[in-house]
Amino acid sequence: MNKTITKYGTIALSVLISIGAFLFWYIAYPHAMSYQEQYQLFLWTSDYFVERVSLxxxxxxxxxxxxVQFYYVEWLGALLLALLYVALQRLTARLLPPKWGVLSLVPVLMLWWLMGDINVLLSLPVAIVLALALACVMPRRYSWIDVAVLPVAYWLIGPIVWLYIVVRAVQLGWKHLWTAGWMVAVQLMAYAWLLPQWPLQQALTGLNYYRIPLHYPQWSGYDKDMYELIRMDYLVRHERWDDIVKRAGEYRVNTPFWSNCVNLALSQKRLLADRMFDFYQSGEDALVMPRTRDLTSMLPSxxxxxxxxMVNSAQRYMFDTQESILNARKSGRCTKRIAECMLVNGHYKAAKKQLDLLKKSLYYSSWANSVILSDDWVNAQPEYRRLRQLRYKENFLYSYEEMDKMFGLLFMNNTDNKMALDYFLAQMLLKGNLKGFQQYLGAAQQYGGxxxxxxxxxxxxxxxQMQGNVQGSPFANYAKRMMGGQQQ
Known part of the structure; x- marks a missing residue:
């Protein structure tokens, strides 16, 4: 009877984990999956496989x-994560005595919390599952097999093979601690002989478990502000403007990134002129940020x-974002946008290089295969045709401090560009250029619609008119905050 209860209790625990994990990622944190997916570009080629397994x-x-590539389809990504968690729980339960089966939940919860660090890569939980699976299939009586298995296991799953060593030491009995000792010796010799080009610290802690080299995962869980910014970027990526405005009224993060996302959503709803100062504005960088070499900040800009x-600026920001990915991966999202910028600019040879990469992926290939490198095809696409009409007609350099002038010039090139008009006037207000705002206010009345x-x-x-003495004025509150130098 007790064995039956233990058996079905473990199965019930697996079912609960699978349901909980699926709902967690699919309902509560789909933006976290999108964040991970957009910073890689998985290619279905033998060269890509060889490049990965060569480390x-x-x-x-x-x-x-x-x-991770399946995170592009949210329900499928959540399902695969749930199965990974269940695999970890089932393997742990198999290695534990039956009466301790409930403890198989502990590593799942620990991994769940650890994955709150956005820089933890899925290769870490995959390696843990593979290490436990190897321990489950290895015979428990013959330790000599480990001499051949250990170097191969290290090369395939990385330093998490230490977990395998610990499990094997327990399986063989603590009286065989000498076995664990020579296992470690085999590993250290492999590190010294096979990896002279890598720092020993990185060889011992993993080359691909964490996005930032020579850093370690943080046990900080799911930081609310960080994941709110990731949510905003996710909503921008999927053009869910109403959801952004609604969310901005419920929770705010006082950063330029947050302001960029909210203002972009307002502009797409033609609400920027009406409601901009109803929301937090970070300052002159509230519409677009200056170039920042990291993998997130420039995306909404x-x-x-x-x-x-401003197609050239979009291409430059996307390119800089992709090159800032610290583990040197490509980005499916960035690569597609870079290709689109090149298509709009008519740079078809350069675009072909980006398209050839996307054609080797799973979820970006259908779009890449549909592209025809010709003016006729590009002009037949409504969005690309519109951008060709709106973009600058000449190439030139500008500084970030002149951004309001760039918006104004963009509007003067095409007075149908109402977003440029809104951004032009908004940027002058953010800079405190009230004289310029009054000078061009007539353009808003004439061309703003x-x-x-x-x-x-x-x-x-x-x-x-009242010199800022307007009770409850959103703009007056912003002006006072900027004059006082306080970021609230």
């Missing part, structure tokens, strides 16, 4: 990226540039 831990890395018609002056502009004019 220690390469098989775990390849399998991790293989799974690049999306804004793309929709404005408004039936009446937007509420936000009315508020600004009242503040100018």
């Amino acid at each position: 220690p831990g390469g098989l775990a890395d390849w399998l991790g990226e293989f799974i 690049a999306e804004a540039f793309w929709r404005l018609g 408004y039936r009446q002056m937007p509420l936000g502009y009315q508020d600004v004019m009242r503040c100018i």
Whole structure:
């Protein structure tokens, strides 16, 4: 009876883990999966496989990226993660005495919490599962087999093979501690002979478990502000503008990234002139950020540039973002946008190189295969045709401090570009250029398509007339905060 209860209790635990993990990732944290998916580009080629397995831990890395590519389809990504958690729980239960089966939940919960660090790569949990699976299939009486298995296991799954060594020491009995000793010796000799080009610290802790080289996962769990910014970027990527505006009214993160996302959503709903200062504005960088070499900050700015018609700036920001990925991966999202920028600019030879990469992927290949490298095809696409009409007609350099002038020039090149007009006036307000705002306010009335002056502009004019002494004025509050140098 007790064996039956233990058996079915473990199965019930597996079912609960699978349901909980699926709902967690699919309902609560789909943006976390999107974040991981957009910073890799899995290619279905033998060269890609060989490149991955040519490094220690390469098989775990390849399998991790293989799974992550399916995050593009949220329910499928959540399902695969749930199965991975269940595999970890079942393997742990098999290695434990039957009466301790409930403890198989502990490593699952620990891994779940650890994956709250956005830089933990899926190759780490994959390697853990492979190490436990190897321990389960190895015969428990013959330790000499490990002499051949250990170097191969290290090369395939990386330093997590230490977990395998610990499990084997327990299986063989602590009286065989000498066995664990020579196992370690075999590993250390392999590190010294096979990996002279890698720092010993990195060889011992993993080349592909963590996105930042020579750093370790943080046990900080799911930081609310960090994941809120990831959510905003996810909503921008999928053009869910209403959801962004709604979310901005519920929770805010006082960063330029957050302001960029909210203002972009407002502009797409033609609400920027009315409601911009109803939300937190970080300062002059609230519309687009200056170039920042990291893998996240410039994404909403690049999306804004793309929709404005500043195609070259969008391409440059996306390229810099991709090159800032610390584990030197390509990005499916960035590569596609770079290819689109090249298509709009008519740089077909350069675009072909990006398209050839995307054609070897799973979820970007259908779009890449549909592209025809010709002006006729590009002009037949409504979005690309519109961007060709909006973009600058000449190439030139500019500094970030002149961004308001660039928005104004973009609008003057095509007065139908209402987003450029909104960004032009908004940037002057963010900089405190009230004289310039008043000078060009007539353009908003003439070309903005408004039936009446937007509420936000009315508020600004009242503040100018009353010298900022307007109770409850959103713009007055922003101006006072900027003058006081306080970021609230």
